Amino acid sequence: xxxxxxxxxxxxxxxxxxxxxxxxxxxxxxxxxxxxxxxxxxxxxxxxxxxxxxxxxxxxxxxxxxxxxxxxxxxxxxxxxxxxxxxxxxxxxxxxxxxxxxxxxxxxxxxx
Amino acid sequence: xxxxxxxxxxxxxxxxxxxxxxxxxxxxxxxxxxxxxxxxxxxxxxxxxxxxxxxxxxxxxxxxxxxxxxxxxxxxxxxxxxxxxxxxxxxxxxxxxxxxxxxxxxxxxxxx
Numbered sequence: 001x002x003x004x005x006x007x008x009x010x011x012x013x014x015x016x017x018x019x020x021x022x023x024x025x026x027x028x029x030x031x032x033x034x035x036x037x038x039x040x041x042x043x044x045x046x047x048x049x050x051x052x053x054x055x056x057x058x059x060x061x062x063x064x065x066x067x068x069x070x071x072x073x074x075x076x077x078x079x080x081x082x083x084x085x086x087x088x089x090x091x092x093x094x095x096x097x098x099x100x101x102x103x104x105x106x107x108x109x110x111x112x
Numbered sequence: 113x114x115x116x117x118x119x120x121x122x123x124x125x126x127x128x129x130x131x132x133x134x135x136x137x138x139x140x141x142x143x144x145x146x147x148x149x150x151x152x153x154x155x156x157x158x159x160x161x162x163x164x165x166x167x168x169x170x171x172x173x174x175x176x177x178x179x180x181x182x183x184x185x186x187x188x189x190x191x192x193x194x195x196x197x198x199x200x201x202x203x204x205x206x207x208x209x210x211x212x213x214x215x216x217x218x219x220x221x222x223x224x
Contacts, residue, residue, distance in 0.1 A: 009152075033212050042202065043155075045212035088154060092207055098143055098162045099170060100207050104154035 002027050004091050006103035014111050016078050021106045023072040023089035032072045033090045034063050037105070043088065046074075076108075084110045115139040118203050118216030125193045125223045133188040133219050135203030143207055144186040146170075146178065148199040149218075155202065161186055193223045 003026040013019050023032065034046040047056040049065035049072060056063050060083065062075045072089055086107045092100040119134045137144065142163045147155040147170075157170030161180040175197060177189045190197060200220050204213040 006154075033207075035212075042215045042217050043213075045214070048212050090155075090213070097168065098160055098207070099157060099168075100145065100160075100213060101157060101171070102147070102155040104152065 002029075002091060002093060002099065002101045004089060004101050004103040006089055006106050008106060009104060010107045010109075012109045012111065013076075013079055015080055018078065019076050021074040021076075021087055021089075021108075023074070023091075023103055025070050025072075025091045025101075027093070028067070028070075029091045029093060030065075030067050031092045032065050033092075033100070034072070034074055035088045035090065037086045037088065039086075046087075079110045081110050081112050084108055115214055116203060116205060116216040118201075118219055120219060121217065123219060123221050125190075125221065127194060127223060129193050130189065130191050131193065131221075132190075133201055133203070133221075134185070135187065135216060136185045137205040137214075138184065139205060139214070140183060141205040141211070142183070143205060144180065145204045145207075145213065146176075146186070146188045147202045147204065148172065148197075149202060150199050158188065158201075193221075195223045197221065198223045 005024045032049045035043040037043045047063040052067040054065045060077045065072045086105045088105045090102045145160045146158040159178040161167045164183045203216040206213040
């Protein structure tokens, strides 16, 4: 059974600081997704990581995937208040079945 | 959200009542998903459909049924609602290949 664990679950940080959110998963997969959700809103896709060593960057966010360690990271550089949101990672089991399983999310609060 | 229509947006039910949540996508995608979101629990997969006419259980299928009668529509039915089914329900299409999931705006369901 695929388990996806994120940590931390809650993070409060100052503007201008750097931080990393971790996503561990329990079984082999080469596909991992990151999403953002604002309060009361739906989820929007941030990154799709499709292979070991994949790195994607958009603005102050950078995501990477290490399939051997079953670990993905979402790194925030010089945080700004607009990045306050909940961030989810999700993993799919690829050809074994089509389930896409989410972590519990990391609620990020950036203090001005 | 682009390509996904979910109805209704809000619903209040009494225990034991039934209802169907509707979801339609106009992107001609094979895979569709139903998730529920509860505070502190992230998104949990209820059912998914890899293609028209096929459905499979997710992490929390008990108390729900689904129907994928055509490629466009994927409905979720609560036959006898319980307070434990109070949640926000999201439908999505996309995945499990290079495409991320695209989510509807959600249905906020309260069972009293």
